[in-house]
Amino acid sequence: MSAEDNWSPRSQAARALGWIDQNTRAVTPPIHTASTFLRDPDNQYRSGYSYARDSNPTYDQAEALLCELEGGAGAMLFASGMAAAGAVFLNLRPGDHVLAPRVMYWGLRRWLAEFAVPWGLQVDFINMGDLTALAAAVRPGQTRLIWLETPANPLWGISDIAAIAELAHGAGAVLAVDSTVATPVLSQPLKLGADIVMHSATKYLNGHSDMVGGALITARKDEYWQGVAGNRHDGGAILGAFEAWLLLRGMRTLYPRVEAACRNALAVAEHFQGHAEVAQVLYPGLPDAPDHALAARQMRGGFGGMLSLRLKRGEGQAVAVAAKVELWSRATSLGGVESLIEHRASAEGPGTPVPADLLRLSCGIEAAEDLIADLESALRSG
C-alpha cells in the first residue's frame, strides 16, 4: 500500500492522486495528442493504448481520480454531460422501460421525450420524491433503468438514493444518478447503492466555465458497464485531450470551490428568505425546506451551490432583475467560479415545469456580501 492510499479525498483531489511523470518528474501530466500508438513487433499493444477513440493516456488520471472520489470501480470521460447520459440510455433496447424525474435537467428531459421515446424506449416521468408513486410505476422485468437527479434542476428537490436503489434492484433495474449539482464532495451515490453516477464535467468538476465534458463512474465493471463502454468506443463521443487535461486541473481545486459555493448559496438563501420582494427561496440547506431532513442525511459538508428565488411580482420582475445585476453573469450553465443568474422558464421554453417567476442562481466563489448587495440593488431598481 502506498502513502496515497491513506490520503483523504480532499488530498487525493488536490494532488491528483500524487501522480508524477516518470520520464521527466513533472508534477502535472502532459497532454497526449497522439491519435495512434505504435504496435509491438508481434502486433500487440502492450502499452494498453491503440487508437485515441477512446484510448488516450490524458484520460487516465482524471478517470482514476473520479473513481477515487466517487468510490467507483471504473470511470469514463465523454464529450459532454449529454453524451455521458446518452450512453447510459442507449445501452438499453427498444421496448425497455425507463423511469426518469419529472423535474430534471431540461436538455436531457427533452432528449428523452424527443429522441429516446421515438427510438423505442418507454419513458415515464415520475415525481421521484413520492416513493409510493415510484414503486407503483416500476414494471418488474421490464423497467431496466431508473434515472435520478439530486438536487434536481432547478427546484432543487432531493431524491432518496438509498431507498430508490433498493426499489430499482428489487425490480432488476439499474439506478443511475446525475450528481452534477451534488458533486462527489457532497454526496457519493455509489456508496448509497446507485450503480452508475453521471456528471456534466462542464460544471463543478472542471469549475472554470472553459470546457465541455461529461463523466460516468460505475460501482462495478459489469455487463451494463461493458455495454456503455462499447457505446463510447464505437459511438465516438470522446473528450478531447486538452479538455481532459483542463478537467484534471480543475478537479484539483474541487473541494475548496464547492465549499465556497455552498457557503455563498446558504448566505444568499438565508438573506432572501422572508424578503419583501421574494415569494420563496428554493434551497435544500434551509431548515424549513421540504427535503431538508433527507438532504442532511444524504449529503455531507453542505447543500450545494445552486438555489432558486421566486419573486413576488412575477415573471416581469424576474426578467428585470436578471437584466440589472452587475456581479452575477446573466448566462446559462452552473458550477463555475463566477456566479450566474438565469430566468429558467424562458431558457426552457414551452412545456417547462419551471414557474415563470423563478430565477436560478449558480453561486461562484466571490464574496457573499457582494453577491447579496448586487441582487438587492437589482431588486430595488427592478
Ligand SMILES: *Cc1c(COP(=O)(O)O)cnc(C)c1O
Ligand atoms: C449541464 C448539465 C447536464 C448536461 O451536461 P453538458 O455537459 O452540458 O452536456 C446534465 N445534467 C445537469 C444537472 C447539468 O447541469
